[in-house]
Amino acid sequence: MAAPEEPREVKLYGAWGSAHAAMARNALELKGVRYEYAEEDLERKSEALLRLNPVHGGKVPVLVVDGRALSESLVILEYVDEAWSGRAGRLLPPRDRPRERAAARFWARFFHDEVSPLSHLVLFAAGGEERAGLxxxxxxxxxxxxxxxxxxxxxxxxxxxxxxxLHGREPGLLDVVLGSCAAGTRVLSSVAGEEIVEAGALPRVHASLVAFDELAAAFGTSVPHESLLARLLERKERARGAPA
Structure with missing residues:
Protein backbone atom coordinates (compact mmCIF):
# COMPACT_ATOMS: atom_id res chain seq x y z
CA MET A 1 0.00 0.00 0.00
CA ALA A 2 1.49 3.33 -1.09
CA ALA A 3 2.15 5.94 1.57
CA PRO A 4 -0.20 8.96 1.39
CA GLU A 5 1.17 12.11 -0.19
CA GLU A 6 2.30 14.81 2.18
CA PRO A 7 0.47 18.16 2.10
CA ARG A 8 2.03 20.63 -0.31
CA GLU A 9 0.94 24.19 0.56
CA VAL A 10 1.28 25.09 4.23
CA LYS A 11 0.66 28.49 5.81
CA LEU A 12 0.58 29.30 9.52
CA TYR A 13 -1.09 32.36 11.00
CA GLY A 14 0.44 33.28 14.34
CA ALA A 15 1.37 36.20 16.58
CA TRP A 16 4.58 37.24 18.30
CA GLY A 17 4.53 36.23 21.95
CA SER A 18 1.66 33.75 21.58
CA ALA A 19 2.67 30.48 23.24
CA HIS A 20 -0.06 28.60 21.37
CA ALA A 21 1.18 29.90 18.02
CA ALA A 22 4.73 28.99 19.08
CA MET A 23 3.57 25.41 19.68
CA ALA A 24 2.42 25.12 16.07
CA ARG A 25 5.61 26.71 14.71
CA ASN A 26 7.83 24.48 16.80
CA ALA A 27 5.95 21.36 15.71
CA LEU A 28 6.42 22.28 12.05
CA GLU A 29 10.10 23.02 12.67
CA LEU A 30 10.63 19.69 14.43
CA LYS A 31 9.12 17.90 11.44
CA GLY A 32 11.18 19.91 8.97
CA VAL A 33 8.05 21.17 7.20
CA ARG A 34 8.40 24.09 4.80
CA TYR A 35 5.69 26.64 5.51
CA GLU A 36 4.77 30.27 5.02
CA TYR A 37 4.35 32.25 8.22
CA ALA A 38 1.85 35.13 8.50
CA GLU A 39 2.31 37.42 11.50
CA GLU A 40 -0.97 38.78 12.87
CA ASP A 41 -1.70 41.83 15.01
CA LEU A 42 -4.26 40.46 17.46
CA GLU A 43 -5.59 43.93 18.20
CA ARG A 44 -6.27 44.49 14.48
CA LYS A 45 -6.98 41.03 13.15
CA SER A 46 -6.89 40.60 9.41
CA GLU A 47 -10.00 39.74 7.44
CA ALA A 48 -8.25 36.54 6.35
CA LEU A 49 -7.74 35.40 9.94
CA LEU A 50 -11.32 36.22 10.94
CA ARG A 51 -12.59 34.32 7.93
CA LEU A 52 -10.39 31.30 8.56
CA ASN A 53 -11.25 31.00 12.27
CA PRO A 54 -14.75 32.41 12.78
CA VAL A 55 -15.54 29.92 15.57
CA HIS A 56 -12.92 31.44 17.88
CA GLY A 57 -13.14 35.02 16.68
CA GLY A 58 -9.87 34.96 14.79
CA LYS A 59 -7.62 33.45 17.44
CA VAL A 60 -4.19 32.09 16.52
CA PRO A 61 -2.78 29.72 15.56
CA VAL A 62 -4.52 28.82 12.33
CA LEU A 63 -2.86 26.32 10.00
CA VAL A 64 -3.93 26.34 6.36
CA VAL A 65 -2.97 23.17 4.51
CA ASP A 66 -3.72 22.87 0.80
CA GLY A 67 -6.39 25.56 1.20
CA ARG A 68 -8.15 24.08 4.25
CA ALA A 69 -7.90 25.66 7.70
CA LEU A 70 -7.34 24.09 11.11
CA SER A 71 -7.44 25.92 14.44
CA GLU A 72 -6.60 25.18 18.09
CA SER A 73 -3.01 24.43 19.00
CA LEU A 74 -3.46 20.86 20.26
CA VAL A 75 -5.51 19.91 17.20
CA ILE A 76 -2.80 21.37 14.96
CA LEU A 77 -0.01 19.52 16.79
CA GLU A 78 -1.70 16.15 16.37
CA TYR A 79 -2.49 16.89 12.73
CA VAL A 80 1.13 17.82 11.99
CA ASP A 81 2.29 14.58 13.60
CA GLU A 82 -0.11 12.53 11.45
CA ALA A 83 0.22 14.44 8.17
CA TRP A 84 4.03 14.17 8.19
CA SER A 85 4.18 10.80 9.96
CA GLY A 86 7.01 9.57 7.75
CA ARG A 87 9.40 12.24 8.97
CA ALA A 88 11.58 12.41 12.06
CA GLY A 89 10.35 14.29 15.11
CA ARG A 90 7.46 12.08 16.22
CA LEU A 91 5.27 14.02 18.65
CA LEU A 92 3.10 11.19 19.94
CA PRO A 93 4.34 7.73 20.94
CA PRO A 94 3.84 4.97 18.33
CA ARG A 95 0.40 3.41 17.94
CA ASP A 96 1.61 0.16 19.49
CA ARG A 97 1.94 2.11 22.77
CA PRO A 98 -1.66 3.31 23.16
CA ARG A 99 -1.37 3.90 26.93
CA GLU A 100 1.48 6.39 26.42
CA ARG A 101 -0.32 8.09 23.52
CA ALA A 102 -3.40 8.57 25.67
CA ALA A 103 -1.34 9.85 28.61
CA ALA A 104 0.45 12.39 26.41
CA ARG A 105 -2.87 13.70 25.13
CA PHE A 106 -4.30 13.82 28.64
CA TRP A 107 -1.46 15.86 30.17
CA ALA A 108 -1.31 18.19 27.17
CA ARG A 109 -5.03 18.89 27.61
CA PHE A 110 -4.61 19.24 31.39
CA PHE A 111 -1.97 21.92 30.90
CA HIS A 112 -4.04 23.65 28.21
CA ASP A 113 -7.27 23.68 30.25
CA GLU A 114 -6.17 23.71 33.90
CA VAL A 115 -2.76 25.42 34.07
CA SER A 116 -2.52 27.83 31.16
CA PRO A 117 -5.67 29.84 32.04
CA LEU A 118 -4.24 30.55 35.50
CA SER A 119 -1.15 32.11 33.95
CA HIS A 120 -3.23 34.93 32.49
CA LEU A 121 -5.01 35.50 35.78
CA VAL A 122 -1.70 35.70 37.65
CA LEU A 123 -0.38 38.29 35.22
CA PHE A 124 -3.44 40.53 35.23
CA ALA A 125 -4.67 39.97 38.80
CA ALA A 126 -4.80 43.06 41.01
CA GLY A 127 -1.98 41.77 43.17
CA GLY A 128 -1.50 41.03 46.85
CA GLU A 129 -3.27 38.02 48.30
CA GLU A 130 -5.27 37.41 45.13
CA ARG A 131 -2.14 37.05 43.01
CA ALA A 132 -0.36 35.00 45.69
CA GLY A 133 -3.30 32.62 45.84
CA LEU A 134 -3.31 32.18 42.07
CA LEU A 166 9.56 14.41 29.05
CA HIS A 167 9.37 11.72 26.36
CA GLY A 168 13.04 10.73 26.67
CA ARG A 169 15.87 11.45 24.25
CA GLU A 170 13.76 13.33 21.69
CA PRO A 171 11.08 15.99 22.25
CA GLY A 172 7.46 14.94 21.95
CA LEU A 173 4.01 16.45 22.31
CA LEU A 174 4.39 17.45 25.97
CA ASP A 175 7.80 19.00 25.39
CA VAL A 176 6.41 21.12 22.55
CA VAL A 177 3.45 22.23 24.67
CA LEU A 178 5.47 23.10 27.77
CA GLY A 179 8.65 24.27 26.04
CA SER A 180 6.76 26.73 23.87
CA CYS A 181 5.62 28.42 27.09
CA ALA A 182 9.16 29.01 28.39
CA ALA A 183 9.09 32.78 27.85
CA GLY A 184 5.65 33.05 29.40
CA THR A 185 6.80 31.05 32.41
CA ARG A 186 9.69 33.45 32.97
CA VAL A 187 7.33 36.41 32.64
CA LEU A 188 5.05 34.93 35.30
CA SER A 189 8.01 34.37 37.61
CA SER A 190 8.96 38.05 37.21
CA VAL A 191 5.43 39.21 37.94
CA ALA A 192 4.93 36.83 40.85
CA GLY A 193 8.33 37.53 42.37
CA GLU A 194 9.12 33.83 42.67
CA GLU A 195 10.03 30.94 40.40
CA ILE A 196 6.97 29.18 38.95
CA VAL A 197 8.94 26.18 37.66
CA GLU A 198 11.61 25.30 40.22
CA ALA A 199 14.13 22.59 39.39
CA GLY A 200 13.78 21.05 42.84
CA ALA A 201 9.98 20.97 42.90
CA LEU A 202 9.34 20.22 39.21
CA PRO A 203 12.50 18.42 37.97
CA ARG A 204 10.99 16.81 34.85
CA VAL A 205 9.12 19.91 33.70
CA HIS A 206 12.13 22.14 34.42
CA ALA A 207 14.53 19.88 32.48
CA SER A 208 12.17 19.83 29.50
CA LEU A 209 11.81 23.64 29.49
CA VAL A 210 15.57 24.15 29.52
CA ALA A 211 16.23 21.56 26.81
CA PHE A 212 13.42 22.72 24.54
CA ASP A 213 14.44 26.36 24.93
CA GLU A 214 17.72 25.50 23.21
CA LEU A 215 15.81 23.95 20.30
CA ALA A 216 13.50 26.96 19.98
CA ALA A 217 16.53 29.27 19.85
CA ALA A 218 17.93 27.22 16.97
CA PHE A 219 14.54 27.34 15.19
CA GLY A 220 14.35 31.11 15.65
CA THR A 221 10.98 30.82 17.43
CA SER A 222 12.04 31.79 20.96
CA VAL A 223 10.87 35.08 22.48
CA PRO A 224 12.91 37.16 24.98
CA HIS A 225 10.82 37.15 28.13
CA GLU A 226 11.80 40.74 28.98
CA SER A 227 10.31 41.94 25.68
CA LEU A 228 7.21 39.82 26.20
CA LEU A 229 6.68 41.21 29.71
CA ALA A 230 7.06 44.79 28.45
CA ARG A 231 4.49 44.23 25.69
CA LEU A 232 1.97 42.57 28.03
CA LEU A 233 2.27 45.35 30.62
CA GLU A 234 1.88 47.98 27.87
CA ARG A 235 -1.25 46.21 26.67
CA LYS A 236 -2.56 46.12 30.24
CA GLU A 237 -2.05 49.86 30.65
CA ARG A 238 -3.83 50.58 27.39
CA ALA A 239 -6.76 48.46 28.50
CA ARG A 240 -6.97 50.40 31.78
CA GLY A 241 -7.05 53.71 29.93
CA ALA A 242 -9.65 52.62 27.37
CA PRO A 243 -13.24 53.88 27.85
CA ALA A 244 -15.63 51.35 29.37
Whole structure:
Protein backbone atom coordinates (compact mmCIF):
# COMPACT_ATOMS: atom_id res chain seq x y z
CA MET A 1 0.00 0.00 0.00
CA ALA A 2 1.49 3.33 -1.09
CA ALA A 3 2.15 5.94 1.57
CA PRO A 4 -0.20 8.96 1.39
CA GLU A 5 1.17 12.11 -0.19
CA GLU A 6 2.30 14.81 2.18
CA PRO A 7 0.47 18.16 2.10
CA ARG A 8 2.03 20.63 -0.31
CA GLU A 9 0.94 24.19 0.56
CA VAL A 10 1.28 25.09 4.23
CA LYS A 11 0.66 28.49 5.81
CA LEU A 12 0.58 29.30 9.52
CA TYR A 13 -1.09 32.36 11.00
CA GLY A 14 0.44 33.28 14.34
CA ALA A 15 1.37 36.20 16.58
CA TRP A 16 4.58 37.24 18.30
CA GLY A 17 4.53 36.23 21.95
CA SER A 18 1.66 33.75 21.58
CA ALA A 19 2.67 30.48 23.24
CA HIS A 20 -0.06 28.60 21.37
CA ALA A 21 1.18 29.90 18.02
CA ALA A 22 4.73 28.99 19.08
CA MET A 23 3.57 25.41 19.68
CA ALA A 24 2.42 25.12 16.07
CA ARG A 25 5.61 26.71 14.71
CA ASN A 26 7.83 24.48 16.80
CA ALA A 27 5.95 21.36 15.71
CA LEU A 28 6.42 22.28 12.05
CA GLU A 29 10.10 23.02 12.67
CA LEU A 30 10.63 19.69 14.43
CA LYS A 31 9.12 17.90 11.44
CA GLY A 32 11.18 19.91 8.97
CA VAL A 33 8.05 21.17 7.20
CA ARG A 34 8.40 24.09 4.80
CA TYR A 35 5.69 26.64 5.51
CA GLU A 36 4.77 30.27 5.02
CA TYR A 37 4.35 32.25 8.22
CA ALA A 38 1.85 35.13 8.50
CA GLU A 39 2.31 37.42 11.50
CA GLU A 40 -0.97 38.78 12.87
CA ASP A 41 -1.70 41.83 15.01
CA LEU A 42 -4.26 40.46 17.46
CA GLU A 43 -5.59 43.93 18.20
CA ARG A 44 -6.27 44.49 14.48
CA LYS A 45 -6.98 41.03 13.15
CA SER A 46 -6.89 40.60 9.41
CA GLU A 47 -10.00 39.74 7.44
CA ALA A 48 -8.25 36.54 6.35
CA LEU A 49 -7.74 35.40 9.94
CA LEU A 50 -11.32 36.22 10.94
CA ARG A 51 -12.59 34.32 7.93
CA LEU A 52 -10.39 31.30 8.56
CA ASN A 53 -11.25 31.00 12.27
CA PRO A 54 -14.75 32.41 12.78
CA VAL A 55 -15.54 29.92 15.57
CA HIS A 56 -12.92 31.44 17.88
CA GLY A 57 -13.14 35.02 16.68
CA GLY A 58 -9.87 34.96 14.79
CA LYS A 59 -7.62 33.45 17.44
CA VAL A 60 -4.19 32.09 16.52
CA PRO A 61 -2.78 29.72 15.56
CA VAL A 62 -4.52 28.82 12.33
CA LEU A 63 -2.86 26.32 10.00
CA VAL A 64 -3.93 26.34 6.36
CA VAL A 65 -2.97 23.17 4.51
CA ASP A 66 -3.72 22.87 0.80
CA GLY A 67 -6.39 25.56 1.20
CA ARG A 68 -8.15 24.08 4.25
CA ALA A 69 -7.90 25.66 7.70
CA LEU A 70 -7.34 24.09 11.11
CA SER A 71 -7.44 25.92 14.44
CA GLU A 72 -6.60 25.18 18.09
CA SER A 73 -3.01 24.43 19.00
CA LEU A 74 -3.46 20.86 20.26
CA VAL A 75 -5.51 19.91 17.20
CA ILE A 76 -2.80 21.37 14.96
CA LEU A 77 -0.01 19.52 16.79
CA GLU A 78 -1.70 16.15 16.37
CA TYR A 79 -2.49 16.89 12.73
CA VAL A 80 1.13 17.82 11.99
CA ASP A 81 2.29 14.58 13.60
CA GLU A 82 -0.11 12.53 11.45
CA ALA A 83 0.22 14.44 8.17
CA TRP A 84 4.03 14.17 8.19
CA SER A 85 4.18 10.80 9.96
CA GLY A 86 7.01 9.57 7.75
CA ARG A 87 9.40 12.24 8.97
CA ALA A 88 11.58 12.41 12.06
CA GLY A 89 10.35 14.29 15.11
CA ARG A 90 7.46 12.08 16.22
CA LEU A 91 5.27 14.02 18.65
CA LEU A 92 3.10 11.19 19.94
CA PRO A 93 4.34 7.73 20.94
CA PRO A 94 3.84 4.97 18.33
CA ARG A 95 0.40 3.41 17.94
CA ASP A 96 1.61 0.16 19.49
CA ARG A 97 1.94 2.11 22.77
CA PRO A 98 -1.66 3.31 23.16
CA ARG A 99 -1.37 3.90 26.93
CA GLU A 100 1.48 6.39 26.42
CA ARG A 101 -0.32 8.09 23.52
CA ALA A 102 -3.40 8.57 25.67
CA ALA A 103 -1.34 9.85 28.61
CA ALA A 104 0.45 12.39 26.41
CA ARG A 105 -2.87 13.70 25.13
CA PHE A 106 -4.30 13.82 28.64
CA TRP A 107 -1.46 15.86 30.17
CA ALA A 108 -1.31 18.19 27.17
CA ARG A 109 -5.03 18.89 27.61
CA PHE A 110 -4.61 19.24 31.39
CA PHE A 111 -1.97 21.92 30.90
CA HIS A 112 -4.04 23.65 28.21
CA ASP A 113 -7.27 23.68 30.25
CA GLU A 114 -6.17 23.71 33.90
CA VAL A 115 -2.76 25.42 34.07
CA SER A 116 -2.52 27.83 31.16
CA PRO A 117 -5.67 29.84 32.04
CA LEU A 118 -4.24 30.55 35.50
CA SER A 119 -1.15 32.11 33.95
CA HIS A 120 -3.23 34.93 32.49
CA LEU A 121 -5.01 35.50 35.78
CA VAL A 122 -1.70 35.70 37.65
CA LEU A 123 -0.38 38.29 35.22
CA PHE A 124 -3.44 40.53 35.23
CA ALA A 125 -4.67 39.97 38.80
CA ALA A 126 -4.80 43.06 41.01
CA GLY A 127 -1.98 41.77 43.17
CA GLY A 128 -1.50 41.03 46.85
CA GLU A 129 -3.27 38.02 48.30
CA GLU A 130 -5.27 37.41 45.13
CA ARG A 131 -2.14 37.05 43.01
CA ALA A 132 -0.36 35.00 45.69
CA GLY A 133 -3.30 32.62 45.84
CA LEU A 134 -3.31 32.18 42.07
CA UNK A 135 0.43 31.47 42.09
CA UNK A 136 -0.05 28.79 44.77
CA UNK A 137 -2.88 27.22 42.79
CA UNK A 138 -0.81 27.20 39.60
CA UNK A 139 2.12 25.57 41.39
CA UNK A 140 -0.21 22.96 42.91
CA UNK A 141 -1.56 22.05 39.48
CA UNK A 142 1.94 21.91 38.03
CA UNK A 143 2.93 19.56 40.87
CA UNK A 144 0.03 17.28 39.95
CA UNK A 145 1.25 17.28 36.35
CA UNK A 146 4.86 16.61 37.41
CA UNK A 147 3.79 13.57 39.45
CA UNK A 148 1.67 12.27 36.56
CA UNK A 149 4.52 12.69 34.07
CA UNK A 150 6.95 10.86 36.36
CA UNK A 151 4.48 7.99 36.58
CA UNK A 152 3.43 7.84 32.91
CA UNK A 153 6.80 8.66 31.31
CA UNK A 154 9.53 7.27 33.58
CA UNK A 155 12.29 7.64 30.96
CA UNK A 156 13.68 11.12 30.52
CA UNK A 157 14.31 14.25 32.50
CA UNK A 158 18.09 13.93 32.67
CA UNK A 159 19.93 13.00 35.83
CA UNK A 160 20.28 9.32 34.97
CA UNK A 161 17.23 9.01 32.73
CA UNK A 162 17.35 8.45 29.00
CA UNK A 163 17.12 12.09 28.03
CA UNK A 164 16.25 15.62 29.11
CA UNK A 165 12.80 15.62 27.52
CA LEU A 166 9.56 14.41 29.05
CA HIS A 167 9.37 11.72 26.36
CA GLY A 168 13.04 10.73 26.67
CA ARG A 169 15.87 11.45 24.25
CA GLU A 170 13.76 13.33 21.69
CA PRO A 171 11.08 15.99 22.25
CA GLY A 172 7.46 14.94 21.95
CA LEU A 173 4.01 16.45 22.31
CA LEU A 174 4.39 17.45 25.97
CA ASP A 175 7.80 19.00 25.39
CA VAL A 176 6.41 21.12 22.55
CA VAL A 177 3.45 22.23 24.67
CA LEU A 178 5.47 23.10 27.77
CA GLY A 179 8.65 24.27 26.04
CA SER A 180 6.76 26.73 23.87
CA CYS A 181 5.62 28.42 27.09
CA ALA A 182 9.16 29.01 28.39
CA ALA A 183 9.09 32.78 27.85
CA GLY A 184 5.65 33.05 29.40
CA THR A 185 6.80 31.05 32.41
CA ARG A 186 9.69 33.45 32.97
CA VAL A 187 7.33 36.41 32.64
CA LEU A 188 5.05 34.93 35.30
CA SER A 189 8.01 34.37 37.61
CA SER A 190 8.96 38.05 37.21
CA VAL A 191 5.43 39.21 37.94
CA ALA A 192 4.93 36.83 40.85
CA GLY A 193 8.33 37.53 42.37
CA GLU A 194 9.12 33.83 42.67
CA GLU A 195 10.03 30.94 40.40
CA ILE A 196 6.97 29.18 38.95
CA VAL A 197 8.94 26.18 37.66
CA GLU A 198 11.61 25.30 40.22
CA ALA A 199 14.13 22.59 39.39
CA GLY A 200 13.78 21.05 42.84
CA ALA A 201 9.98 20.97 42.90
CA LEU A 202 9.34 20.22 39.21
CA PRO A 203 12.50 18.42 37.97
CA ARG A 204 10.99 16.81 34.85
CA VAL A 205 9.12 19.91 33.70
CA HIS A 206 12.13 22.14 34.42
CA ALA A 207 14.53 19.88 32.48
CA SER A 208 12.17 19.83 29.50
CA LEU A 209 11.81 23.64 29.49
CA VAL A 210 15.57 24.15 29.52
CA ALA A 211 16.23 21.56 26.81
CA PHE A 212 13.42 22.72 24.54
CA ASP A 213 14.44 26.36 24.93
CA GLU A 214 17.72 25.50 23.21
CA LEU A 215 15.81 23.95 20.30
CA ALA A 216 13.50 26.96 19.98
CA ALA A 217 16.53 29.27 19.85
CA ALA A 218 17.93 27.22 16.97
CA PHE A 219 14.54 27.34 15.19
CA GLY A 220 14.35 31.11 15.65
CA THR A 221 10.98 30.82 17.43
CA SER A 222 12.04 31.79 20.96
CA VAL A 223 10.87 35.08 22.48
CA PRO A 224 12.91 37.16 24.98
CA HIS A 225 10.82 37.15 28.13
CA GLU A 226 11.80 40.74 28.98
CA SER A 227 10.31 41.94 25.68
CA LEU A 228 7.21 39.82 26.20
CA LEU A 229 6.68 41.21 29.71
CA ALA A 230 7.06 44.79 28.45
CA ARG A 231 4.49 44.23 25.69
CA LEU A 232 1.97 42.57 28.03
CA LEU A 233 2.27 45.35 30.62
CA GLU A 234 1.88 47.98 27.87
CA ARG A 235 -1.25 46.21 26.67
CA LYS A 236 -2.56 46.12 30.24
CA GLU A 237 -2.05 49.86 30.65
CA ARG A 238 -3.83 50.58 27.39
CA ALA A 239 -6.76 48.46 28.50
CA ARG A 240 -6.97 50.40 31.78
CA GLY A 241 -7.05 53.71 29.93
CA ALA A 242 -9.65 52.62 27.37
CA PRO A 243 -13.24 53.88 27.85
CA ALA A 244 -15.63 51.35 29.37
Missing amino acids: VREMKDRMAVMEAGIQRDFPLGGGGGGEGPF
